[in-house]
Amino acid sequence: MGVRTLDGKRALVTGASRGIGRAIAIAFAAEGAAVAIGGRDVTRTCSVCQEIGERGGTATPCPGDVGDEAGAADVVDAAIRGLGGLDVVVNNAGVIAPYERQPHEWEPADFDAVLRTNLRGPFLVSRLAIPHLLAAGGGVLLHVSSIAAVTVWEGEFAYGVAKAGLNMFSHHLAVEYAAQGIRSNTLLPASVATEAHEAALARAPDRAVVERDLLARHPVGRFADVREIASAAVFLCSDQAPFLTGAEVRIDGGYSRR
């Protein structure tokens, strides 16, 4: 096999038991990276590792709740034990909010739950992973944000606030670690066909109408496939993007330009 884009890299992907994170982990492994698979569900995390192993890749399970200090430590510790160090961290774990309420109707506990996974989680994982990136002489952080960070998704203000906060967190990392060889970027997808996205559509009172309106907001006329997000993640985390840091990459089929 010839040289692959991520040969020799050791990468942790949080929330890789399904959806976008799983696709990123599979793409990373296909490009030669050894991957650590984060996720809340131990069985699913192990089954993604097995799947990658059967395709000839290297993967290690890293179960844990990233919104919790001890859980985030479990995830990063397992990655270090399994991979021997870290060059790449993808903060992908996130929850799509199912609330659909105006801001004043939100319960504080629901607001906290959204920020806990989508903003606190990336902070908790990054603060533990950065010393390992520094020990490796530098590395890459990628945060799976959302187009909701820069456009208003009505009914889901806490999700937008959390993702906008994640973008600013990434900008701080980009600037404050640039001299130490760490890059940090965000990916901003619009709708991606995943289990979570499907569940959100299934909750809609009139699914056909909601889906039609949502599709109409995507100039490309369809939702993204997880592999289309994964291929951008491969590029951003590779040595082919050495000058790319502090970027917000809108991978939205034109959604935010409409």
Ligand SMILES: NC(=O)c1ccc[n+]([C@@H]2O[C@H](COP(=O)([O-])OP(=O)(O)OC[C@H]3O[C@@H](n4cnc5c(N)ncnc54)[C@H](O)[C@@H]3O)[C@@H](O)[C@H]2O)c1
């Ligand atoms: N699907 C979309 O349309 C879409 C659009 C824009 C952004 N995103 C973002 O992409 C990311 C992945 O979304 P998805 O659609 O693949 O979701 P998903 O629900 O299919 O997968 C989410 C993954 O994150 C994990 N996870 C959730 N909470 C966790 C926690 N507290 N600790 C550890 N792991 C946790 C889950 O176990 C799962 O592996 C999320 O950050 C989401 O906000 C998704």
